[in-house]
Amino acid sequence: xxxLADAIAAHLAALTLANLAPSTVASRAVLLRAFARWGxxxxxxxxxxxxxxxxxxxxxxxxxxxxxxxxxxQRNRLxxxxxxxxxxxxxxxxxxDPAAAxxxxxxxxxxxxxxxxxxxxxxxxxxxxxxxPLGERDHAILELLFSAGLRRGELLALDVTDLDxxxxxxxxxxxxxxxxxxxxxxxxxxxxxxxxxxxARRALLRDAGTPALFIGTRGTRLTRARxxxxxxxxxxxxxxxxxxxxxxxxxxxxxxxxDRGADIRDLQVLLGHAQLSTTALYTQVxxxxxxxxxRRTHPSWRLPDPAGEPxxxxx
Numbered sequence: 001x002x003x004l005a006d007a008i009a010a011h012l013a014a015l016t017l018a019n020l021a022p023s024t025v026a027s028r029a030v031l032l033r034a035f036a037r038w039g040x041x042x043x044x045x046x047x048x049x050x051x052x053x054x055x056x057x058x059x060x061x062x063x064x065x066x067x068x069x070x071x072x073x074q075r076n077r078l079x080x081x082x083x084x085x086x087x088x089x090x091x092x093x094x095x096x097d098p099a100a101a102x103x104x105x106x107x108x109x110x111x112x113x114x115x116x117x118x119x120x121x122x123x124x125x126x127x128x129x130x131x132x133p134l135g136e137r138d139h140a141i142l143e144l145l146f147s148a149g150l151r152r153g154e155l156l157a158l159d160v161t162d163l164d165x166x167x168x169x170x171x172x173x174x175x176x177x178x179x180x181x182x183x184x185x186x187x188x189x190x191x192x193x194x195x196x197x198x199x200a201r202r203a204l205l206r207d208a209g210t211p212a213l214f215i216g217t218r219g220t221r222l223t224r225a226r227x228x229x230x231x232x233x234x235x236x237x238x239x240x241x242x243x244x245x246x247x248x249x250x251x252x253x254x255x256x257x258x259d260r261g262a263d264i265r266d267l268q269v270l271l272g273h274a275q276l277s278t279t280a281l282y283t284q285v286x287x288x289x290x291x292x293x294x295r296r297t298h299p300s301w302r303l304p305d306p307a308g309e310p311x312x313x314x315x
Contacts, residue, residue, distance in 0.1 A: 002093065004036045007047040010093070011084050021176065022111040023153075031080035047094055055081065071105045078104050106241075114242035116252040121146060127234040134217070138230055140192040141214060144170070145249035147189035149271050151176065152246040156222060159211040160197070162303035165190050172272065181272050254279070 011032070012236050038058055045051060058081065062074045069077075078099075085099035116124070125142055129135035145155065148170055148199045157174040163170070185193070206219030214222040231245040242248055254267055268279040 002047045002088075003045055004039050004047055007088055007093070008032045008036060008084065010140075011087050013180075014087065014091075028080055028083075029131050031077050032084055034077055035081050035084075042186065047088065050085075050098045050248040052098045052101065054187070055085070055102050071107055072268060075105045075107060078102055114244050114248050114251060115255045116240065116242065116248060118256070120238065120240050120242075121134065121249075121252060123238040124240060127237045133203040134230075136192075136196050137204065138234070139216060140189075140196035140200075142231070142249070143192045144185070145246060145251055147186040147248045148183035149253040150183065151250065152224065152227065154272075155246070156214065156224060156227065157222040158213040160213050161285075162213065164196060165199075176272060176274075179272055179310070180275070183270060183271065198280075 007117075008029070011028055012025055015028060016022075027264045035058060038061055039045060039050075042054075042057070046052060059096060062069055062077060065196060072260060082099045082104075084100055084282055085094075085097050088094040089097035089100075125139065125146075128138040129144070131141060132303050141155065144150065150172065154172050154174060154176075158170065158172075162170075162171045165185070168187075168190055170183050170185055172183055199212075204215040204217065204219060210220065212221035214227075216226055218221045235242070235245065235248075244251070250271070254271060257270075259265065260265075264279055265276065268276050271279060273279045
């Protein structure tokens, strides 16, 4: 027999050995434990007894779950089950792959994420109190997020040695999926990072041996919760009512560069995306760009005066 718990544990151990990020393995564990709980409830405890019909029954269970699970949650749980099933079969730990033909829910097309206009970005960048260690640190963080398009976890994991300010580069060593990459830095970001390193970081630092780039009030690496809190506050103070605190800068960077001619494949490398389809979501044509094209090409804009009568013919 192969208990579900043992099968899941073996699969997670294999993912860890394959060098997947700890957060990815932890997320996969949560998804698969939901299946194990359902299996226990219906009397399925041995993976070798799992059939295609039972896998399909689990799909129905997710779709009919009390309280309603979103399509994305359903898809993630079923995708995790399919990966487990395929791995066990490939490793010859199970005689069949019962989830191989399990269909995944089709997700609706998502709207582009929240994006700041350049005026909104500048308003937010003026909110940190310069001349104070925390204000100088936060301004450097905002400039880095906007310039390099880093994820929150990537930024928090940076060490001082990851910066190469002379070459205008930052090395992202803890990217999603364990992928490393080099991200370019603009002149403004380099200026504010140098200013932070020469002043505010030294003021916040308590242990000279601390490698972390961004330091909290306790002299240790800045935490995720504290970063979210401060960046969200700056957005609120600037009266920017858009979702997100860190990721909104990543979206904005990608959209601004795409609007100004950056190729989507170059953006894929800059953002550290494994799939080009992920980058495409970030760089859907913005409303501002669409309006510019419409204004330039549609004949209805060719009016003698905003308050006047439209022309007799649209030529």
